[in-house]
Amino acid sequence: MATTKKLAASSAGAAGKADVSSAELLSYYRDMLLIRRFEEKSGQMYGMGLIGGFCHLYIGQEAVVVGIQSVLQPGDSVITSYRDHGHMIACGMDSKGVMAELTGRRGGYSKGKGGSMHMFSREKSFYGGHGIVGAQVPIGTGLAFAHKYKGDGHISATYFGDGAVNQGQVYESFNMAALWKLPCLYVLENNKYAMGTAQARAAAGELFQRGEAYGIPGVQVNGMDVLAVRAAALEWAEYVRSGQGPAILEMQTYRYRGHSMSDPAKYRSKEEVAKVRAEADPIDNFRKLLLDQGHATEDSLKEIDREIKVIVTEAAEFAQQSPEPDPSELWTDVLVEA
Amino acid sequence: MPIDILMPALSPTMTEGKLARWLKKEGEAVKAGEALFEIETDKATMEVEAVDDGRLGQILVAAGTEGVAVNARVAVLLGEGESAGSASVAPVVAVNVPAAVAPVAAPAPAAQPLIDDEARFYAQTxxxxxxxxxxxxxxxxxxxxxxxxxxxxxxxxxxxxxxxxxxxxxxxxxxxxxxxxxxxxxxxxxxxxxxxxxxxxxxxxxxxxxxxxxxxxxxxxxxxxxxxxxxxxxxxxxxxxxxxxxxxxxxxxxxxxxxxxxxxxxxxxxxxxxxxxxxxxxxxxxxxxxxxxxxxxxxxxxxxxxxxDDPEFVLPIGKAKIERAGKDVTITAFSRMVGYALTAAEKLAAEGIDAEVINLRSLRPLDTATILASLRKTNRLVTVEEGWAYAGIGSEIAALVMEQAFDDLDAPVARVCGADVPLPYAANLEQLALPQPEAIVDAAKSVCYRR
Missing domain, CATH: 3.40.50.970 (Thiamin diphosphate (ThDP)-binding fold, Pyr/PP domains)
Structure with missing residues (x-):
């Protein structure tokens, strides 16, 4: 029988001390801050008309992907939806290539043909970047199927949101993953709003229990705490990797910005957003923890801030200097030439 | 160097908006990510965040101003030790307007691997x-x-x-x-x-x-x-x-x-x-x-x-097969309809019409070359498919011969298709809804003006 459990407030400090060096802790801080600054820059560049179409920012959710990725091994597959910039950065994809894809330039990961929602990296085992809500879940389950078929010992980290969790194909995937004991770690990023619809208005019951009928264990985790995320990910990635089948991690998180850039923000109060930012910000709180526990000094953190500023500035410059795709690119990559 | 703060766009189509209110005062310290001001459009309200740490310098556009153009300077963000009067301002990043791209013709489809002589495989079957x-x-x-x-x-x-x-x-x-x-x-x-x-x-x-x-x-x-x-x-x-x-x-x-x-x-x-x-x-x-x-x-x-029997009998994708050579009318078909087209061709032969039957095999890519070469010979074309005519395979073939071989046509292309209804269950109605060899014969005679 599946075990599902709802975690109370995180015990981050303890979780962190056990197995993580100061250097690793600083790398989480660095990765979260890079995502935050990258996304702020994306928002700014969108505002300047340099980025077109849809652009979904990850600000507020950084601890989820950084905590999960911290336990994955090179060769493990990662797949997510269209709110994907943070996942790419956490997978080690180059900020320049991501930003240049946002601006639709030839230096982008998809040569300018994918945009914000569609980027991939075979080298980093990042499989997108998918625009149809929930469709990445069976694909991620299929990546797990391929890992099991090949017997390569890898797992698939399949991310999806509280909106996708009501799609039928998610349950078709849960069923097959449980039936065939596929090494799939389902990471449910519950940022509380599916576009503008609050969780309570769209989803019955608790989300971490959505796999119970299939015998899939599920736990609820404080997704605003990178160490709580890491602790849960360590336990359940190991479970999944050991061949016992899939697991569901519901990450309780929060998106500060709109669903996309043109979000009327009528569905939640400014006070609600401000309260989360003030009390639960994953970066501010982790910064404080690093200082309080002596893993870092104000100066060493400032140095990281400066380093990130350079990376983001260079990415933005590259994304504007990289030329638009050659018109001949219109016709390439439709089919693989046999 | 001071950084210009610009009026952002909330969507690719937004050209101007209202600067609703300032959330910071001139001279106030700001941190990257903190909201500076709020803008409104007919669709949305959004807070605009600082992109860097610093101090808010001069506010150039007052709260409540409507019709502020996208990318207009609304304020200046000052770095450490900079004053509002600092002479140089970082250059405003120009918005790159994509150059209009002239239409480019699709390149010809890549050559498919061909079995140059399919017949040689039939030595042992x-x-x-x-x-x-x-x-x-x-x-x-x-x-x-x-x-x-x-x-x-x-x-x-x-x-x-x-x-x-x-x-x-x-x-x-x-x-x-x-x-x-x-x-x-x-x-x-x-x-x-x-x-x-x-x-x-x-x-x-x-x-x-x-x-x-x-x-x-x-x-x-x-x-x-x-x-x-x-x-x-x-x-x-x-x-x-x-x-x-x-x-x-x-x-x-x-x-x-x-x-x-x-x-x-x-x-x-x-x-x-x-x-x-x-x-x-x-x-x-x-x-x-x-x-x-x-x-x-x-x-x-x-x-x-x-x-x-040869395990390397692997057919090329994108290549049709002429199942029956003929000189009077070309009939294209695929799947089960190829058999019907061949049956129709025999009946037509009895009436003195020599039909060429093309088994399309590949619908994408389509072997346009084989269809056009046949049409050059017969100057008449009938397309056959089980599906509906509307936006069907026959419609596509008709369009491409009109575009590429208009002068080769001696008659309008005829499409033989399934009836434009959901398929009925009753045996007689089902028979009426699906193309039959007789319909192909009639269509071929029609394009040959032999009715």
């Missing part, structure tokens, strides 16, 4: 049903490549709903011949993921009617991802199963999806008629690095044909 030929093709390719596997409803223990996968479970085991739950959307998506992950899935739809549950993954996931990834994410997968009308199974089990799938770039679409087509094309589909939709026909499964 065996009599096989279409069903056996399909099974043999899968078995041979599964022996050749460990990454090839079959999944679908009833493909393993049941031995295939139409017995196409008969014996595969016994030879290849449950790891490679996989019964799925009845979840087309889920298993089609899962197979696409497996293809991204390096395998070569063969997905059987019990009928293509059920692929409507999964068409999102066939199109959005399998067909488009190579392009969206700039060429990184190939998806070598075959979606196969019976397509079109069987016999008396009603509207929901009897549709032809040829034009639906052939419409989409990123897919290849094949439709075999004979057992040799079935074997040679399915092996080509499995070896192809792209997603292939493989449209079989239930009524053809039990029919027998001579099939070459």
């Amino acid at each position: 065996s009599r096989r049903t279409v069903r056996e030929a399909l099974r043999d093709a899968m078995a041979e390719e599964m022996r050749r490549d460990q990454g090839v596997y079959v999944m679908g409803e009833e493909v393993a223990e049941y031995q295939g709903a139409y017995k196409v996968t008969q014996g595969l479970l016994q030879e290849f085991g449950a790891k490679r011949v996989i019964d799925t739950p009845i979840t087309e959307y889920g298993f089609a998506g899962l197979a696409v993921g497996a293809a991204f992950g390096g395998l070569r899935p063969i997905v059987e739809f019990m009928t293509f009617n059920f692929s409507m549950q999964a068409i999102d993954h066939v199109i959005n996931s399998a067909a488009k991802t190579l392009y969206m990834s700039g060429g990184q994410m190939g998806c070598p997968i075959v979606f196969r199963g019976p397509n079109g009308a069987a016999s008396r199974v009603g509207a929901q089990h009897s549709q032809c999806y040829a034009s639906w799938y052939a419409h989409c770039p990123g897919l290849k679409v094949l439709a075999p008629w004979s057992a040799a087509d079935a074997k040679g094309l399915l092996k080509a589909a499995i070896r192809d690095p792209n997603p292939v939709v493989f449209l079989e026909h239930e009524i053809m499964y039990g029919q027998s044909f001579d099939v070459p």
